[in-house]
Amino acid sequence: MRKIVFLTGAGMSVESGFKTFRGNDGLWENYPVEQVATHEGWENNPTLVTNFYNMLRKKLYDAEPNKGHKLIKDLEENYKVTVITQNVDNLHEKAGSTNVIHLHGELTKVCSSREPYNPEYIRELTPENCEITPGMLAGDGSLLRPFIVFFNENVPMIEPAAEVTSKADIFVIVGTSLNVYPAAGLVQYVPATAPIFLIDPEEVNASGWRNITHIKKGASQGMEELIQEYRI
Numbered sequence: 765m766r767k768i769v770f771l772t773g774a775g776m777s778v779e780s781g782f783k784t785f786r787g788n789d790g791l792w793e794n795y796p797v798e799q800v801a802t803h804e805g806w807e808n809n810p811t812l813v814t815n816f817y818n819m820l821r822k823k824l825y826d827a828e829p830n831k832g833h834k835l836i837k838d839l840e841e842n843y844k845v846t847v848i849t850q851n852v853d854n855l856h857e858k859a860g861s862t863n864v865i866h867l868h869g870e871l872t873k874v875c876s877s878r879e880p881y882n883p884e885y886i887r888e889l890t891p892e893n894c895e896i897t898p899g900m901l902a903g904d905g906s907l908l909r910p911f912i913v914f915f916n917e918n919v920p921m922i923e924p925a926a927e928v929t930s931k932a933d934i935f936v937i938v939g940t941s942l943n944v945y946p947a948a949g950l951v952q953y954v955p956a957t958a959p960i961f962l963i964d965p966e967e968v969n970a971s972g973w974r975n976i977t978h979i980k981k982g983a984s985q986g987m988e989e990l991i992q993e994y995r996i
């Protein structure tokens with residue numbers, strides 16, 4: 765089976781009711797990123813950070829995958845599909861995608877603040893039980909923290925993501941401004957023979973890339989066009 769690899773960002777989930785980060789009225793305009801998405805922010809005020817992710821998590825459990833997510837899942841009939849996502853939502857999984865790499869963590873999980881990647885202390889939350897009371901502790905006695913990769917922290921999943929990208933037959937980027945590294949750097953790993961598609965209604969700074977086709981549409985319409993016009 766041919767391998768198709770997707771790199772998705774906030775734009776993927778816009779049609780499911782989520783805001784992007786950097787656009788007009790983006791999330792980072794309303795919530796200071798230094799406070800809610802950095803390691804220092806967490807150290808300074810874990811209650812604020814816990815409440816922020818509680819709010820996003822509640823919203824997530826009411827959200828549904830959109831047609832774009834579903835069309836990506838449907839490609840599993842004909843391709844080996846890997847989705848590398850910067851999104852912390854679980855909408856790819858909810859659409860049925862079976863092979864999802866989360867670069868920036870997962871909203872549905874919480875972990876130890878001392879050892880965030882120790883699987884023993886990672887807990888999957890449920891819709892009925894998705895709110896973390898500030899001060900709650902992980903199994904090792906440290907504060908429970910959202911399983912989110914904050915800015916200025918390492919991105920351990922970048923290694924498997926780079927590995928899978930380096931073997932792609934087709935690479936498709938959906939809804940990311942490609943401002944944040946190391947995710948944006950994955951494009952460098954795409955084999956020279958693989959076509960790259962970019963689905964985004966806006967211009968994205970992709971200068972210097974070769975062999976790239978920009979489908980200037982939203983995620984759902986863009987996925988439809990990818991499948992119909994380009995016979996993917």
Ligand code: APR
Pocket residue numbers: 772773774775776778779784785786787790850851868938939940941942943944963964965966968981982983984
């Ligand atoms: N369909 C597809 N793309 C869309 C849509 C849509 N309906 N609406 C907007 N977009 C595009 C925007 O044009 C923009 O290029 O989605 C992109 C969103 O860019 P950002 O807000 O910068 O989000 P993203 O690239 O995912 O951010 C990367 O930065 O803030 C951190 O950790 C956070 O994972 C996030 C990372």
